[in-house]
């Protein structure tokens with residue numbers, strides 16, 4: 001099994017340095033995807049060798065982020081999580097929320113989960129070419145019971161209107177943390193990049209739904 005691997009990242013685990021394992025493949029097709037090589041399976045590292053290397057590093061790197069693509073597509077993910085937990089790593093899972101049963105199973109071992117919310121449920125087909133909305137709803141409810149987590153949405157005025165972000169806020173109401181990420185153009189997908197002011201204004205309008213709301217990016 002081959003994966004992508006970044007040994008040191010300062011942006012993929014809240015307030016910790018971490019290693020990141022990128023699992024290939026994804027069951028969504030978001031036009032704005034920034035990890036299209038990983039989605040297409042263009043990855044170079046043997047998972048076993050990465051896990052072996054992490055065994056050497058656990059005293060200097062406190063956390064591992066399991067990302068993708070979509071890591072929950074990998075059937076042996078529970079074994080990977082158990083192995084890393086056994087080495088005392090903090091574990092973060094990045095997910096699109098399409099596998100609530102696996103999320104439920106992994107829940108006790110996860111220290112942080114970041115779930116992408118692509119848009120209001122009725123727009124999942126248009127944005128991500130995915131239509132099992134029940135899975136998304138179940139994952140949201142499971143994640144809301146975790147001690148630490150975030151929901152996050154990539155936002156551009158080209159594909160999400162402020163009223164649609166309001167709809168997302170209602171879906172997530174009561175959540176601990178919500179992040180609005182400013183869309184950035186990719187070589188394959190061009191749309192309007194939002195300004196920081198626009199993102200902040202939307203954040204201000206939905207603030208009451210969350211314990212914490214953050215804005216990342218924006219021009």
Ligand code: SF4
Nearest residue numbers: 026028030033069096
């Ligand atoms: S869910 Fe994430 S990895 Fe999958 S296509 Fe969408 S942006 Fe890319």
